[in-house]
Amino acid sequence: MVRALIYALLIAVSFIMLYPMLWMVASSFKPDNEIFTSTSLIPQDFSLDAYRRGWTGLSVGFGQMFLNSLLISVLVVIGNLFSCSMAAYAFTRLRFKGRGFWFALMLGTLMMPQHALLIPQYVMFLKLGWVNTILPLVVPKFLAIDAFFIFLMVQFFRGIPRELDEAAIMDGAGPLRIFLKVILPLSMPVLATAAVFSFIWTWDDFFAPLIYLNDIQNYTAQLALRTFVDATAQSDWGALLAMSTLTVLPIFILFILFQRLLIEGIATTGMKR
Amino acid sequence: MTTLSLSKIQKRFGAAEIIRGVDLQIGSGEFVVFVGPSGCGKSTLLRMIAGLEPISGGELSIGGKRMNEKAAAERGIAMVFQSYALYPHMSVYKNMSFGLETARMPKAEIDKRVRKAADILQISQLLDRKPKQLSGGQRQRVAIGRAIVRDPKIFLFDEPLSNLDAELRVQTRVEIARLHADIGATMIYVTHDQVEAMTLADRIVVLRAGVIEQQGTPLEIYNRPVNRFVAGFIGSPKMNFLDVRAVASGSNGLAIDLAGSAVVVPATDTPAPGEKLSLGVRPEHIRIGESRGLKLGSLTVVHVEHLGGQTIAYGRLADRQSMTVALEGQQRIAAGDVLDICTGPEHCHLFDSEGRRVDG
Amino acid sequence: MSAVAAFELKAPRDRSGLREQLAGYGFLAPWLIGFFALTLGPALASLYFSMTDYSGMSAPNWVGADNYLRIATDDPRFWTAMNVTFTFVLLSVPLKLLFALAVAVALNKGLRGLSLFRAIFYLPSLVGGSVAIAVLWRQVFAGDGLLNQALNGLFGYEGPSWISNPSYSLYTIVLLAVWQFGSAMIIFLAGLRQIPQDMYEAASIDGAGRSRQFFKITLPLLTPVIFFNAVILTIDAFKAFTSAFVISDGTGGPIDSTLFYTLYLYQEAFINFRFGYASALAWVLVLIIAFFTAMSFLTARFWVHYDD
Ligand SMILES: Nc1ncnc2c1ncn2[C@@H]1O[C@H](COP(=O)(O)OP(=O)(O)OP(=O)(O)O)[C@@H](O)[C@H]1O
Numbered sequence: 001m002v003r004a005l006i007y008a009l010l011i012a013v014s015f016i017m018l019y020p021m022l023w024m025v026a027s028s029f030k031p032d033n034e035i036f037t038s039t040s041l042i043p044q045d046f047s048l049d050a051y052r053r054g055w056t057g058l059s060v061g062f063g064q065m066f067l068n069s070l071l072i073s074v075l076v077v078i079g080n081l082f083s084c085s086m087a088a089y090a091f092t093r094l095r096f097k098g099r100g101f102w103f104a105l106m107l108g109t110l111m112m113p114q115h116a117l118l119i120p121q122y123v124m125f126l127k128l129g130w131v132n133t134i135l136p137l138v139v140p141k142f143l144a145i146d147a148f149f150i151f152l153m154v155q156f157f158r159g160i161p162r163e164l165d166e167a168a169i170m171d172g173a174g175p176l177r178i179f180l181k182v183i184l185p186l187s188m189p190v191l192a193t194a195a196v197f198s199f200i201w202t203w204d205d206f207f208a209p210l211i212y213l214n215d216i217q218n219y220t221a222q223l224a225l226r227t228f229v230d231a232t233a234q235s236d237w238g239a240l241l242a243m244s245t246l247t248v249l250p251i252f253i254l255f256i257l258f259q260r261l262l263i264e265g266i267a268t269t270g271m272k273r
Numbered sequence: 274m275t276t277l278s279l280s281k282i283q284k285r286f287g288a289a290e291i292i293r294g295v296d297l298q299i300g301s302g303e304f305v306v307f308v309g310p311s312g313c314g315k316s317t318l319l320r321m322i323a324g325l326e327p328i329s330g331g332e333l334s335i336g337g338k339r340m341n342e343k344a345a346a347e348r349g350i351a352m353v354f355q356s357y358a359l360y361p362h363m364s365v366y367k368n369m370s371f372g373l374e375t376a377r378m379p380k381a382e383i384d385k386r387v388r389k390a391a392d393i394l395q396i397s398q399l400l401d402r403k404p405k406q407l408s409g410g411q412r413q414r415v416a417i418g419r420a421i422v423r424d425p426k427i428f429l430f431d432e433p434l435s436n437l438d439a440e441l442r443v444q445t446r447v448e449i450a451r452l453h454a455d456i457g458a459t460m461i462y463v464t465h466d467q468v469e470a471m472t473l474a475d476r477i478v479v480l481r482a483g484v485i486e487q488q489g490t491p492l493e494i495y496n497r498p499v500n501r502f503v504a505g506f507i508g509s510p511k512m513n514f515l516d517v518r519a520v521a522s523g524s525n526g527l528a529i530d531l532a533g534s535a536v537v538v539p540a541t542d543t544p545a546p547g548e549k550l551s552l553g554v555r556p557e558h559i560r561i562g563e564s565r566g567l568k569l570g571s572l573t574v575v576h577v578e579h580l581g582g583q584t585i586a587y588g589r590l591a592d593r594q595s596m597t598v599a600l601e602g603q604q605r606i607a608a609g610d611v612l613d614i615c616t617g618p619e620h621c622h623l624f625d626s627e628g629r630r631v632d633g
Numbered sequence: 634m635s636a637v638a639a640f641e642l643k644a645p646r647d648r649s650g651l652r653e654q655l656a657g658y659g660f661l662a663p664w665l666i667g668f669f670a671l672t673l674g675p676a677l678a679s680l681y682f683s684m685t686d687y688s689g690m691s692a693p694n695w696v697g698a699d700n701y702l703r704i705a706t707d708d709p710r711f712w713t714a715m716n717v718t719f720t721f722v723l724l725s726v727p728l729k730l731l732f733a734l735a736v737a738v739a740l741n742k743g744l745r746g747l748s749l750f751r752a753i754f755y756l757p758s759l760v761g762g763s764v765a766i767a768v769l770w771r772q773v774f775a776g777d778g779l780l781n782q783a784l785n786g787l788f789g790y791e792g793p794s795w796i797s798n799p800s801y802s803l804y805t806i807v808l809l810a811v812w813q814f815g816s817a818m819i820i821f822l823a824g825l826r827q828i829p830q831d832m833y834e835a836a837s838i839d840g841a842g843r844s845r846q847f848f849k850i851t852l853p854l855l856t857p858v859i860f861f862n863a864v865i866l867t868i869d870a871f872k873a874f875t876s877a878f879v880i881s882d883g884t885g886g887p888i889d890s891t892l893f894y895t896l897y898l899y900q901e902a903f904i905n906f907r908f909g910y911a912s913a914l915a916w917v918l919v920l921i922i923a924f925f926t927a928m929s930f931l932t933a934r935f936w937v938h939y940d941d
């Protein structure tokens with residue numbers, strides 16, 4: 001009895017939670033007049049018109065923005081995996097002077113709000129002539145700026161038995177070979193988690209592109225969508241919802257493919273501080 | 274010929290001194306077993322020899338060359354870990370070839386060596402499997418195989434059998450002994466297991482709190498433990514110790530006062546009369562119901578264990594000192610029985626109040 | 634010959650020690666460069682900027698504590714932003730925690746379909762920060778939006794435009810935040826899993842009922858996770874930006890009712906190019922967050938239950 005009640009409640013809550021998103025997708029296939037007259041999740045007149053209007057609604061096609069977003073996100077993934085795994089390896093496996101000190105600082109940066117760093121970073125990138133390029137969005141990721149991922153990987157690396165390293169040392173392997181041939185192959189789960197999270201977060205990011213990208217040519221999909229809100233002056237909701245749907249589509253896909261990984265990633269970072 | 278030599282080896286972790294000046298010469302082809310209580314530094318010593326742990330003081334040399342600063346791989350040593358430490362993501366073949374590939378050995382030579390080692394260890398049919406798909410015993414063989422392929426001068430084993438069940442343990446023990454006979458490399462082996470130590474070793478090294486208490490062949494250590502610690506540590510069931518006092522020393526030995534009655538045991542040392550001593554007798558050297566030999570008193574049995582081939586009785590002497598007796602075969606003894614026990618004078622070990630052996 | 638021997642005596646030790654140092658710092662190099670160039674350097678620079686009138690154009694002039702004084706005494710928009718942000722934090726964090734905990738406890742009853750529900754509840758956290766969802770929110774809470782259509786259809790109620798009404802606009806953003814309770818819920822679920830089942834068995838043998846079990850076992854044992862979630866959510870809430878920006882077209886309107894602190898900071902820095910003043914604002918935010926975090930850790934020992 002209690003069980004049935006809980007079920008009913010959970011189903012109701014999940015329906016309410018999902019409804020806006022489902023409606024967004026449904027409405028993107030509706031003709032404009034239907035959007036404001038129907039709360040239904042099934043379009044009466046199925047039409048791709050909104051997509052056609054949206055795709056070409058800005059002076060530069062949305063295709064270009066998607067490519068920009070894709071390029072940035074992929075580079076960020078590579079940068080994060082490369083630099084954070086190296087740092088995590090140094091912190092967990094190599095003996096050197098000052099390791100504890102640097103590790104404490106790294107944990108400190110986890111807490112450091114980025115806002116305090118923003119303006120000098122901006123000024124620096126401006127002086128380097130990097131503003132309005134993707135460099136400010138990508139290069140920092142090759143410098144392990146996302147301490148969260150270092151932390152995630154440190155937690156994982158600590159679970160790999162040290163005897164494996166020692167066996168490899170006995171086999172004559174140096175730090176680089178141990179890293180490449182033993183640690184990384186065994187860390188696929190955490191690398192995949194980090195990759196998916198950094199892709200999604202970069203894809204979703206709005207603030208950094210807003211600051212660093214001025215030219216519509218260079219816009220990311222998020223930035224383009226936000227510009228599109230102004231461009232349509234909120235009159236073409238169909239096109240807007242269609243483009244909104246498109247920008248979250250990659251995330252939906254990744255979510256469906258890597259659900260387990262994402263959920264476990266969240267759970268482990270929460271549990272093991 | 275000495276191949277491995279430790280001189281005044283020390284290890285400190287911060288302020289804690291874990292290995293406190295170890296001197297040891299190991300001959301080529303020798304099988305040396307380290308034993309000692311948990312935490313005495315056996316693994317640490319082994320890992321220093323391997324090159325996994327920096328040496329804080331003293332000198333380690335192999336084949337006459339100083340090795341302290343040499344990287345592990347340059348020492349010509351292979352190690353078998355307690356947990357096997359097989360690379361989980363590599364096949365058995367890859368596990369065995371990894372070290373050779375690291376050394377950039379030609380592919381054909383690698384293949385030859387891996388297959389030969391697999392042949393010796395009878396794991397040829399497992400080469401394509403991952404460690405996960407192997408039984409404990411098979412993993413153990415792969416771990417040994419990984420050591421063999423590199424053709425090292427010295428093998429190190431850190432409690433390699435402790436994760437196996439009893440039967441497999443005996444079997445693998447025999448195989449390790451055979452392997453040693455076959456390839457004739459030097460082997461250093463750490464264990465907790467008395468039987469492993471006694472059966473495998475050419476020489477046993479008994480460690481306590483980072484120092485060597487005694488080294489010698491298994492029988493030397495069994496027959497003439499240099500102190501009370503070694504006497505108690507080697508042998509199972511544990512040696513009995515009785516409190517006694519020296520009475521007088523004469524030409525035929527030392528007279529001691531054992532619970533009121535004077536007995537004479539062979540000894541060439543001459544402790545002062547009245548000095549407190551400890552008389553050690555192994556349970557398996559005690560006999561019952563005989564008139565010959567050295568009378569130890571009457572034992573009131575408290576508990577009996579019938580092992581089939583052996584009967585072990587636990588009891589107390591008249592002065593309440595406890596005593597264990599191990600008798601051959603199946604004996605009709607029960608709790609409450611009173612036994613007259615004795616032993617041969619040649620089986621007596623005397624230790625002074627500091628635990629040092631008293632005799633010649 | 635003896636020179637070589639002497640060299641060999643000394644050199645090897647250095648070499649092996651050096652090799653480890655080199656390897657360590659080699660692998661750490663990217664992070665180290667990043668730390669100095671992108672964290673430590675900028676942190677110091679912005680501390681300095683915050684005491685200047687820097688605009689990005691001309692060289693900064695030292696003004697001492699003027700910026701901070703102005704924030705405290707002569708900037709009504711700062712206080713508006715504080716008000717908006719604190720309202721948002723104090724509403725969204727407890728609500729999010731409550732929802733996350735309630736749903737996690739319900740899901741932890743060993744229901745079938747757990748992973749499906751978990752996925753559904755988690756999805757909004759994953760997409761919630763995106764522009765698309767903010768756009769959707771604008772539509773849902775617009776005058777002729779989805780919510781009002783539904784209200785009209787169900788109850789015949791003509792709702793206002795929630796987004797453009799300053800009395801409601803902030804609460805739509807609070808709702809958007811609460812809608813994203815999923816990731817906190819997952820952390821709660823993981824925490825609930827770690828409570829040994831035999832504790833409940835022991836408790837029910839002792840005659841404790843369901844609600845007693847919840848308040849005497851589940852809740853106390855979950856306090857470390859609640860604490861963790863509370864700290865993380867609070868820090869995140871202070872940093873909220875995208876939804877407010879998109880929903881208010883970057884203005885923080887209507888009439889500054891959604892002027893989140895970060896939004897105000899952004900406007901001062903990148904619209905008005907008052908880098909000096911914005912740096913001071915940023916440091917005030919850092920101090921506020923640090924203060925909250927420190928307070929949480931200080932009060933933690935009064936209510937967080939640790940085993941050891
Ligand atoms: N990395 C380390 N840092 C600090 N102390 C250590 C370290 N490694 C070992 N020790 C200490 O050194 C002592 C010896 O440890 P070791 O592992 O050599 O013992 P062991 O004889 O192998 O014991 P066991 O039979 O239980 O394996 C122990 O007291 C241990 O706590």
Ligand SMILES: [Mg+2]
Binds near residue numbers: 317
């Ligand atoms: Mg050990």
